[in-house]
Amino acid sequence: xxxxxxxxxxxxxxxxxxxxxxxxxxxxxxxxxxxxxxxxxxxxxxxxxxxxxxxxxxxxxxxxxxxxxxxxxxxxxxxxxxxxxxxxxxxxxxxxxxxxxxxxxxxxxxxxxxxxxxxxxxxxxxxxxxxxxxxxxxxxxxxxxxxxxxxxxxxxxxxxxxxxxxxxxxxxxxxxxxxxxxxxxxxxxxxxxxxxxxxxxxxxxxxxxxxxxxxxxxxxxxxxxxxxxxxxxxxxxxxxxxxxxxxxxxxxxxxxxxxxxxxxxxxxxxxxxxxxxxxxxxxxxxxxxxxxxxxxxxxxxxxxxxxxxxxxxxxxxxxxxxxxxxxxxxxxxxxxxxxxxxxxxxxxxxxxxxxxxxxxxxxxxxxxxxxxxxxxxxxxxxxxxxxxxxxxxxxxxxxxxxxxxxxxxxxxxxxxxxxxxxxxxxxxxxxxxxxxxxxxxxxxxxxxxxxxxxxxxxxxxxxxxxxxxxxxxxxxxxxxxxxxxxxxxxxxxxxxxxxxxxxxxxxxxxxxxxxxxxxxxxxxxxxxxxxxxxxxxxxxxxxxxxxxxxxxxxxxxxxxxxxxxxxxxxxxxxxxxxxxxxxxxxxxxxxxxxxxxxxxxxxxxxxxxxxxxxxxxxxxxxxxxxxxxxxxxxxxxxxxxxxxxxxxxxxxxxxxxxxxxxxxxxxxxxxxxxxxxxxxxxxxxxxxxxxxxxxxxxxxxxxxxxxxxxxxxxxxxxxxxxxxxxxxxxxxxxxxxxxxxxxxxxxxxxxxxxxxxxxxxxxxxxxxxxxxxxxxxxxxxxxxxxxxxxxxxxxxxxxxxxxxxxxxxxxxxxxxxxxxxxxxxxxxxxxxxxxxxxxxxxxxxxxxxxxxxxxxxxxxxxxxxxxxxxxxxxxxxxxxxxxx
RNA sequence: GCGCGCUUAGCUCAGUUGGUUAGAGCACCUCGUUUACACCGAGGGGGUCCAAGGUUCAAAUCCUUGAGCGCGCACCA
Numbered sequence: 001x002x003x004x005x006x007x008x009x010x011x012x013x014x015x016x017x018x019x020x021x022x023x024x025x026x027x028x029x030x031x032x033x034x035x036x037x038x039x040x041x042x043x044x045x046x047x048x049x050x051x052x053x054x055x056x057x058x059x060x061x062x063x064x065x066x067x068x069x070x071x072x073x074x075x076x077x078x079x080x081x082x083x084x085x086x087x088x089x090x091x092x093x094x095x096x097x098x099x100x101x102x103x104x105x106x107x108x109x110x111x112x113x114x115x116x117x118x119x120x121x122x123x124x125x126x127x128x129x130x131x132x133x134x135x136x137x138x139x140x141x142x143x144x145x146x147x148x149x150x151x152x153x154x155x156x157x158x159x160x161x162x163x164x165x166x167x168x169x170x171x172x173x174x175x176x177x178x179x180x181x182x183x184x185x186x187x188x189x190x191x192x193x194x195x196x197x198x199x200x201x202x203x204x205x206x207x208x209x210x211x212x213x214x215x216x217x218x219x220x221x222x223x224x225x226x227x228x229x230x231x232x233x234x235x236x237x238x239x240x241x242x243x244x245x246x247x248x249x250x251x252x253x254x255x256x257x258x259x260x261x262x263x264x265x266x267x268x269x270x271x272x273x274x275x276x277x278x279x280x281x282x283x284x285x286x287x288x289x290x291x292x293x294x295x296x297x298x299x300x301x302x303x304x305x306x307x308x309x310x311x312x313x314x315x316x317x318x319x320x321x322x323x324x325x326x327x328x329x330x331x332x333x334x335x336x337x338x339x340x341x342x343x344x345x346x347x348x349x350x351x352x353x354x355x356x357x358x359x360x361x362x363x364x365x366x367x368x369x370x371x372x373x374x375x376x377x378x379x380x381x382x383x384x385x386x387x388x389x390x391x392x393x394x395x396x397x398x399x400x401x402x403x404x405x406x407x408x409x410x411x412x413x414x415x416x417x418x419x420x421x422x423x424x425x426x427x428x429x430x431x432x433x434x435x436x437x438x439x440x441x442x443x444x445x446x447x448x449x450x451x452x453x454x455x456x457x458x459x460x461x462x463x464x465x466x467x468x469x470x471x472x473x474x475x476x477x478x479x480x481x482x483x484x485x486x487x488x489x490x491x492x493x494x495x496x497x498x499x500x501x502x503x504x505x506x507x508x509x510x511x512x513x514x515x516x517x518x519x520x521x522x523x524x525x526x527x528x529x530x531x532x533x534x535x536x537x538x539x540x541x542x543x544x545x546x547x548x549x550x551x552x553x554x555x556x557x558x559x560x561x562x563x564x565x566x567x568x569x570x571x572x573x574x575x576x577x578x579x580x581x582x583x584x585x586x587x588x589x590x591x592x593x594x595x596x597x598x599x600x601x602x603x604x605x606x607x608x609x610x611x612x613x614x615x616x617x618x619x620x621x622x623x624x625x626x627x628x629x630x631x632x633x634x635x636x637x638x639x640x641x642x643x644x645x646x647x648x649x650x651x652x653x654x655x656x657x658x659x660x661x662x663x664x665x666x667x668x669x670x671x672x673x674x675x676x677x678x679x680x681x682x683x684x685x686x687x688x689x690x691x692x693x694x695x696x697x698x699x700x701x702x703x704x705x706x707x708x709x710x711x712x713x714x715x716x717x718x719x720x721x722x723x724x725x726x727x728x729x730x731x732x733x734x735x736x737x738x739x740x741x742x743x744x745x746x747x748x749x750x751x752x753x754x755x756x757x758x759x760x761x762x763x764x765x766x767x768x769x770x771x772x773x774x775x776x777x778x779x780x781x782x783x784x785x786x787x788x789x790x791x792x793x794x795x796x797x798x799x800x801x802x803x804x805x806x807x808x809x810x811x812x813x814x815x816x817x818x819x820x821x822x823x824x825x826x827x828x829x830x831x832x833x834x835x836x837x838x839x840x841x842x843x844x845x846x847x848x849x850x851x852x853x854x855x856x857x858x859x860x861x862x863x864x865x866x867x868x869x870x871x872x873x874x875x876x877x878x879x880x881x882x883x884x
Numbered sequence: 885g886c887g888c889g890c891u892u893a894g895c896u897c898a899g900u901u902g903g904u905u906a907g908a909g910c911a912c913c914u915c916g917u918u919u920a921c922a923c924c925g926a927g928g929g930g931g932u933c934c935a936a937g938g939u940u941c942a943a944a945u946c947c948u949u950g951a952g953c954g955c956g957c958a959c960c961a
Contacts, residue, residue, distance in 0.1 A: 012923065206958090213961085227961055241961090276959065286961045295959035357958080417888060421956055424887070428957070515955080545955090550896085583909085584897060588889075590954085592896060596910060603923045614920035653900085661898065661908065676920075748927080754915090755927045761917040788917065837905060850941040858903055858942085865904060 009616060009713060013609035015573030018709045023146055026708075031722050033153045034087045035499075042722040043087050050081035051089045051505035053492060053538075054145075054152065055513050055521065056160060058097035059137035060104045063144045065555060065593060066514070066547045068565035069581040072702075073512050073542070073656065075150045076582065079701035080651050081509075082151070083725040089505050091495055092145060092152040094138050096161035098441035098484035099197065099363045105130045105440075123439050130440045134161075147566050149574050149704050151721070158495040160487040161442070168494035169487050170445040170467040172532060177446075177465045181379050181391065181531070182434070184446075188290075188297040189433050191371040193316035195364035197437040198375055200483060201430060202519045204359035204368060215283065215350035216342045218259035218269060223252055225349050226287035229356055231342070232334040235263040235322045238307035239288035241299060244273030246284055262341060263311070263323040272303045291372045294430075310372050331369075376435035376444060376480065384531065394530035395426050395523060403530055411526060413541050414654060415587040418518060425519055434483045441481030449474040489524030492537035508538035515543050515588065542654050545590035547581070552592060568598060575703035576601035582656045582702065604664065605706050608699065611672055612710040615692045618685050626687030631779050633687045635740035636675040638732035639666060640691055645730055647698050656702075663698055671695065674744065681782045689714075694726045743779055746804045750787040753800050753812050756826060757819065764788055766813040768795040774807045801827070801879040806868045809875070823883055831876040834869055841866040 010017075030036035037043035052074050057067055078090035109117040109129065117126055138159065145152065159165065176182040189198045215227040224240055242249040253273040260266045276299070277286055290300040291310040300306055311322040318326040318334045326334045342348040358367050380391045389397075397403050399419055402410035413419045435444060447470055451462040464470045469477065487494070492511075496502040507529075513521060522541060529537035548554055549561045556562070569577045580601040584591040628634045643666045650659035671691060679688045692714070696707040700720055711720035750767065759765070767789040769776070776783070780791050795811040800823060802810040814823070841862060844850055851859055 009920090011921070229961080278960070281960050283961090286959080288961090293959075293961085295961085298959085354960090356960090415889095418956095420888065424957065518956095586898085589897095594896075594910090597896080599923075600909060603921095606923045607921065610921035610924090612920085617920075649900090655900080658898070658900085665908075672921085673925085677918090680918085751926060752928085758915080761915075761926085763917085785918085833905085840905080844942080847941060853941045854903080861904065 009613045011610070011613075013573070013606050013706055013709070015575065015605075015705060016570070019147075019149070019574055019705050022705055022708050023149065026151065026719065026721060027146075027154070029719060031082075031719065032090070032151050033155055034089045034504075037082070037722070038087065042718075043082075043085060047085055047087040049089070049504050049509070050078075050086040051091070051508045052077055052510045052512075053495060053508050054090070054092045054150075055511075055517070056093035056095035056158070056488070056491065057141050058095050058100055059134040059141070060097055060100050061137060062140055063565060065563055065565050065568075065581070067144075068148055068569075068577060069544070069547050069585065069591075070512060070514075071145060071148045071150045072578040072581050073544070073585065074510075075148070075152075075578075075704070076651070076656060076701040077510050077512075077654075078151050079704060079721065080725065082721065083697065083700065083723065085724065087504065089156070089501075090150065090152040091156050091158065092142070092150070092154060093158040093491075093495060094141055094160070095488060096134060096159065096441065096484065098436060098481060099195070099199075099438055100484075101134060102126075102130055102438050102440035103195070103363060105133050108133070118439075127439055144566055147569060147574065149578070151704070156495070156498060156501070158491075160484070160491070164497045165487060165490070165494050166442060167467065168490050168497070169442045169482065172490055172528065173445050173482070173486075174465055174467055175532060176378065179385050181382060181384065182376060183379060184374060184376050185431075186372060186374045187377065187431070187433075188292070188294055188370050188372045189375050190359060190361070190368040191314060191373070192361040192364045192366055192368050193314070194366040195361060195438070196314070198373070198433050198435060199361050199363065199368065200433050200485075203362050205362045206357040207360055208355050208357055211354055211356040213350075213352045213354045214339060214342070214348060215352075216348045218257070218261055218267070218287075219347065220345075222257060222259060222269075224249060224271070224285045225283045226285050227282045227350075228287055229354070230289075230292070230335070231338045232318065232322075232326070232331050233289045233292045233311060234287055234338065235261060235267075235318075235326060235334075236289050236291045236309040236311035237267055237269060237287045238290060238309060239270045239272050239299070239303065241272050241274045241277050241286045241288050242284060243277045243279040244275065246277075246279045249285060262325050262338070263309070264321050264327075267309075268307065270303075270306050272299075272306065274299055274302065292370050294370055297370075297372070308372060312369055312371060314371065314373075316369060375433050378432040378434055378527075380429050380431055380527075391527050391531055392426055392429060395526050396423060398526045398530050398536050399423070403534070403536060409536050411536050411538060411541060413522075413543065415543065417588060418515065418543050422518060422523065425523065432483075434486050435478075435480040436483055437479075438481055441484060442487055444478040444480050444482060446478040447475040448478070449476065485520050485524050488521055489528040492525055492529060493533060507536050510540050510542065511538045512542040512544065514546055516546070518543065540654075543588055544585055545588060548590055548592050550592055550594035550596070552590075563593070568595075572598045572602040573605055573705070575605045575706045579604065579660055579702055583660045585656050587654065604668075605703060607672065608667060608696075608703075609706060609710065611667070611676065612692060612696075612713060614676060615688055616714060618679070618683075618688060626684060626690040628687060629684055630682055630782075631736065631739055631743070631776070632675060632678045632682060632782060633684055634731075634733065634736045636670060636691055637687065638730075638736055639670050640694055641728045641730045642732040644694065644698060644726045644728055648725070648727075651701070660702060663695075663702075667695060667699075677786055678782050681785050694728070696720060697723060697726050739774060739776070742774065742805050742808050743776060743783060746802070746808065746810060747783060747787045749802045749804065750789060750810070750812060753802070753814075756822065757800075757814065757817055759817060761788070764790055766790050766792050766795055766815075768792055768811045768813075770809050770811075772807045776808070801875070803830075803872050803875055806871060820883060824880065827876055827880050827883075831873060831880065834873040834876060838866060838869040838873060841869065 038045050054074060057063055074090060078088055082088040106117050114120055173182060190204060192199055211229045213227055213229050214231050215225050217225050226240060228234060252271040256268050256270045258266050259269055288296045288299055290296045290308040292312060300308060309321050311319055312331060313319045316330060318329050320327045360367050383390055399411050399413060399422060445466060447464045449462050451460040469475060492508045493502060493506055496506050525537040529535060553559060553561060576598055580597040628637055643662050646662050647659050696710050700707040708720045769791060784791055795813040798814045799811040800814055802812060845862060
């Protein structure tokens with residue numbers, strides 16, 4: 001394109017003209033693939049690896065703004081490292097999202113007329129429907145991720161439910177099963193009646209709601225009253241627990257009472273002593289219902305002699321065990337009936353309003369029932385054969401001292417506060433229930449067949465666990481599927497299954513995720529990887545908050561405040577979207593999104609585009625790096641080197657918003673407002689060009705499209721995407737910065753004089769300069785243009801006095817303009833300010849302990865500032881008296 | 885209840901290890917000469933850094949307490 005006239009380049013940057021085209025070119029070039037980068041020589045074969053894995057979006061539908069933010073973060077990291085010359089892999093994927101996807105499709109089917117899709121279609125039929133839906137979503141997601149400019153390697157796209165991942169899941173299951181870490185057990189689980197499936201403790205959302213607390217006795221002569229908010233479950237009580245040292249009840253411990261409350265059989269209630277009971281709360285005694293309370297179940301583990309009676313069934317109604325009066329009733333009805341019975345018999349002692357937290361299923365929304373069932377669990381407290389440690393131990397080590405005390409095998413969580421939250425979570429972690437009663441998901445790789453002859457009572461069942469189905473007749477696979485997070489937990493290594501990928505890219509260098517999936521995902525990846533591979537899954541995790549709307553509300557379908565990232569990206573440009581999303585992102589904090597930010601960002605992108613338009617007219621490609629000829633040149637190159645270092649530092653520490661701020665300030669202020677204007681006088685094309693060249697490299701990770709477009713417009717070779725990251729020595733020099741700062745202040749203050757006196761902008765003013773130990777003469781043409789002045793030897797008559805610094809002052813001729821009063825006010829204001837400042841400095845210096853204890857440099861600096869300020873005040877006083 | 889954050893200009897937020905007179909963007913006010921840009925330029929106003937106490941020569945920054953907001957966890961039966 002060469003030396004282009006500005007009219008040949010459109011005045012406004014049009015993202016639509018560039019984005020699709022550029023993405024296709026990038027993708028076609030193969031440079032998203034680290035192997036091709038090596039093949040084509042843009043990355044050295046022995047380069048440092050850098051890997052980042054996309055948290056696979058659920059195939060439940062389309063991506064939202066939060067995904068756009070995450071993709072921006074990951075792509076910035078990936079592009080930065082690629083430009084640094086690292087062997088960079090950004091691996092994309094999608095998650096089958098078991099429950100979420102199945103319930104989504106079922107909902108759709110119901111909406112389109114079915115009553116019960118599971119019944120009407122059967123397992124295979126429904127799965128087929130879900131698969132079709134998931135495939136469609138996968139395509140949509142891939143399209144959206146491309147639209148966001150993500151530089152991921154599509155040849156390595158991974159899906160949690162494709163063949164390699166299924167193999168990984170089955171292999172892991174078998175390994176854990178063989179090690180005794182996965183077991184099938186009869187334990188209480190969280191049961192969603194609505195979803196007809198279990199859910200793990202982490203899938204519960206605790207919500208507060210009002211409830212009634214009833215205090216009652218099982219019978220008139222029962223020695224202890226107990227309280228409950230779930231009276232109907234008391235039909236399954238088998239013990240009353242008290243604190244072992246509680247003098248009120250101590251003597252009762254060990255006794256068993258038969259009570260008749262209407263259950264199928266009279267209840268045997270044993271009084272047990274347990275340290276966990278708080279003697280100061282309520283009656284100091286707890287009615288123990290092992291079948292319908294996690295805590296009570298745990299208590300039974302400590303006191304195995306007490307019974308377990310399930311009175312609530314999987315349909316959410318009372319079982320036969322609950323007795324003829326209750327069997328078949330929904331729990332709420334049973335509750336009313338039971339309370340009425342207590343009241344009638346005079347057993348109810350107290351009724352009070354309380355608020356309680358109940359666990360609701362985050363997927364199905366109903367309050368879960370705690371029910372004992374036979375399910376599959378991962379044992380987190382069991383010793384791993386041959387390792388002398390439990391899964392919990394490994395999960396702790398990985399984020400504290402490093403696996404096995406090896407600091408090189410440590411996961412660093414940013415910000416650190418989440419480390420505590422994670423460790424606290426581990427402390428309280430129970431065995432993880434991994435079996436689900438839904439169909440969409442990895443089927444548990446366990447098969448059963450009847451061993452003994454048909455017709456026998458209690459036939460003996462044979463069980464087989466394997467990666468594939470066993471040989472032989474009559475085997476039937478377990479009908480349950482796995483918690484979707486089981487497969488996600490393998491993500492860091494199950495995705496690196498091609499060639500040498502595992503050796504090259506594991507542990508993964510960088511992961512980012514929202515704080516809401518720390519337990520679901522981060523923790524499970526650590527669990528799986530430390531156990532199976534004896535290494536950490538990733539080195540750095542960056543945790544961010546959630547994205548909110550401009551009023552601080554979550555984006556949600558019900559609020560209708562959703563914004564489609566693709567739509568808004570089309571309207572303002574993807575680059576604008578990316579900086580709008582990143583400019584507020586700090587580790588761990590929520591951030592807000594608004595269309596105001598989109599406008600600002602779009603305007604910025606356009607500004608950068610126009611800077612390049614200017615540069616395109618002024619210079620040509622291929623010039624050597626610019627040589628500084630003037631103060632301004634030295635200044636801008638020094639600044640550039642400084643902000644390059646700063647940006648690199650920010651990126652290395654994931655301070656995305658600071659990096660953007662640094663670059664934005666330089667681009668708009670130093671470069672556009674000052675240097676470009678100066679260039680119109682000094683015309684050092686090579687330096688101008690060099691600054692822009694470097695600048696678009698620094699910007700590229702954040703705004704890849706416009707920078708690549710500029711690079712093309714300026715005749716860059718190949719792709720900006722693979723050009724080397726600016727690695728320039730710092731050349732910022734204090735004397736240059738100071739002198740340029742004085743130039744800047746001078747110009748600004750002259751402009752200010754114009755504003756104060758309302759001087760016609762077109763009028764050129766005469767100004768005399770009096771520098772001391774400062775030579776700005778080479779910059780006089782620049783100053784003349786920027787301030788719109790003629791610099792003369794001396795200015796006589798009415799004039800405004802400007803004290804720029806202790807070595808530069810100026811007289812601005814106001815002949816025929818001056819307004820004595822206005823000038824007196826202006827000078828007076830300045831003087832008052834100087835005197836106030838001098839006073840505060842004097843007070844500081846007058847404090848004896850300041851001189852004694854503050855470092856010498858600070859004292860000397862303060863003193864120098866005071867001298868300057870005093871000198872300034874004196875001069876101002878002189879000027880003031882001379883004009884009155 | 886326990887734990888962890890947050891509170892800085894009208895709004896959204898920076899402020900890395902305590903050290904010149906606390907910053908940016910948006911909004912606001914005034915003015916527009918200058919063909920890179922009106923998706924623009926120039927100038928300007930605006931802050932008791934939540935409160936109180938403490939440490940220090942020096943605190944937005946460190947400590948203590950409190951208030952408000954948010955998050956995590958929890959067997960108040």
